[in-house]
Amino acid sequence: MNQSAEKTVFAPWHDPDETPLIAFSNVTKRFGDFTAIDSISLDIYRREFFALLGPSGCGKTTLMRMLGGFETPTSGTITIDGQDMAGVPPNKRAVNMMFQSYALFPHLSVWDNIAFGLRRDRLPKEQVAARVEEMIKLVRLDKFARRKPHQISGGQRQRVALARSLAKAPKLLLLDEPLGALDKKLRQDTQFELMDIQEKTGTTFVIVTHDQEEAMTVASRIAVMDDGRLIQVDTPDRIYETPNSVYVADFIGDVNLIEGNASPRGDGKTLLHWAEGQPPLVAECPHAPETQARCTFAIRPEKVSISKDRPSDRTNVIQGRIEDIAYLGSLSVYSVLLANGTRVKAQTANNRRLSRRELTWEDDVWLSWTETAGIVLDK
Secondary structure, eight states: OOTTOOOOOOOGGGOTTOOOSEEEEEEEEEETTEEEEEEEEEEEOTTOEEEEEOSTTSSHHHHHHHHHTSSOOSEEEEEETTEEOTTOOGGGSSEEEEOTTOOOOTTSOHHHHHHHHHHHTTOOHHHHHHHHHHHHHHTTOGGGTTSOGGGSOHHHHHHHHHHHHHHTOOSEEEEESTTTTSOHHHHHHHHHHHHHHHHHHOOEEEEEESOHHHHHHHOSEEEEEETTEEEEEEOHHHHHHSOSSHHHHHHSSOOEEEEEEEEEOSSSOEEEEOSTTSOOEEEBOTTOOSSOEEEEEEEOGGGOEEESSOOSSOSEEEEEEEEEEEEOSSEEEEEEEETTSOEEEEEEEOOSSSOOTTOOTTOEEEEEEOTTSSEEEOO
């Protein structure tokens, strides 16, 4: 066996022979005159950890509830494993849902909470016991099996709810803001636990969240939503590096946005004329305009270099004055005011014990970046 062989990349959405586990086809959901979901078509594949991401009211929870059978589409079809879900009630679907509140039974032990659904299905005692033990080991709660929910922490209760949801081996697990009740540190730790459990069980997970960092951490792909529509569906790295719109660039992570008039340079790069008396910015543009057009240049703060001396090896160089500094421990963020009133953030890693003391408030500085560091967006 070739030890240097690359690990197979998980990307069934690129395989034309792969059949999706879930298929939304022109699905619309209206509540009276309000359109919550507007003609969405979307495929989700087996073993995916798929995130529905967007602000409150964007339709992500409605989309999940239709998948679980708690809402019925006004029009369009939803299929799970090739079966049309029209008229199929929630309890007849190979789907389980984990709610933000966890909905554990306070009078039952951890063990009995996990066993509850299996007992309702009248499985043999031995089978129930074996499955519960398997789930308890999976979520590492062996020492807490006989405790009641009020006797364990919030993170442990979250794992009990997850174990109970997975006990019946659903093809699909829906998670509605599952980590919302946890503090930041515990939420970060639990994200990695969720990923590990999802990979071990091979269950398809669909998570609803408004937390961009959470979606970027756990998901194989993310659907960014707004006003009941899918704005972009892609892998986290592509959503971050090559957003298809200003909305996605601004919604995911921190970004600098500079408006201007874009025109082609002639070599695949685009020029953005953004301020009178300033040289144009040079960047890539996925939909390069053939003539001059109003566009927005987007660049992440970590891709902007900041220095006291003007760099000589970069095309994109602009001058400004440090207006504010945020020290965040592992990194520092500088807010720089340009001559035309535009503010640009630059981020530096604090890889030495002392922060970069040569840069401070009111300093005149140069900002620079490469021609491929940013992107020009036409919408």
